[in-house]
Amino acid sequence: MNRKVFSQATISESLDREKFGHPLYFYDSIGSTNNEAKILASNGAPEGTLVVADEQTAGRGRFNRRWSTPKGSSLAVSLVLRSKLSKTQISHISILGSLATAYAIEYSCNVSPKLKWPNDIWINQTKIAGVLVETSYNIEVPEWLILGIGINVNSGPYEITNSSYPVSFLANIIGHNVDRVNLLQQLVHNVGILYSQLGQSSIIEKWEERMLWKGQHVAVVNSGNNVIEGIALGLAPNGALLIQLHNGKKSEIYSGELRLK
């Protein structure tokens, strides 16, 4: 299969009919697409502005971990959103990002990714992609949101970004390289479709269908290093993780690192 050159021209053409991806900012190399998108957003960039880079030299993940985007082999994208959204809709943005990533991978690679709360995409017990949502609030109302998505496609990551779980890349799993222009177009396409479902229970249900470790005994370590253990039940309507504690009570968890017990 002939792969398209990964460039401003080919990406822009592939996104021609999509709801998002206009204007498009393409960089051969950049520090972080999320940082660039934040600068553009704070200077008034419209909803749908997309920042794409062939390489990130200072990519970031959750908890400010490093995110590796080696040149010529991965996807690093950041989308500017600035519609007026309710609190529930905002809490669904990272759910939307991980679901859209799973759908794009499934369509392009014929594999079925699982979703690890809160925003990881896993295949075969390894992490393949991650989502990082960043927001600027102006008196409790978000001025803009940045939906950042990184997918390990044809190689890498070259450095271990987090030793607590194994990482891999799509070509390693399916046995051949993947066309990044097509994968990106599918990603933006699915973000556009799911955007109209923000705030609805259907988006939660779709995420739960792919939930990693559903019904299993898990532990969540929060930022204060407290550990909460129980059975992973699913998501609350606001995107929080629902866990059944050992005393039978249900608990909603808003942030932390999920592990299998």
Ligand code: BTN
């Ligand atoms: C995570 O798994 O912790 C989230 C990783 C998010 C990485 C993406 S790559 C594009 C965008 N730019 C960044 O610096 N981070 C996000």
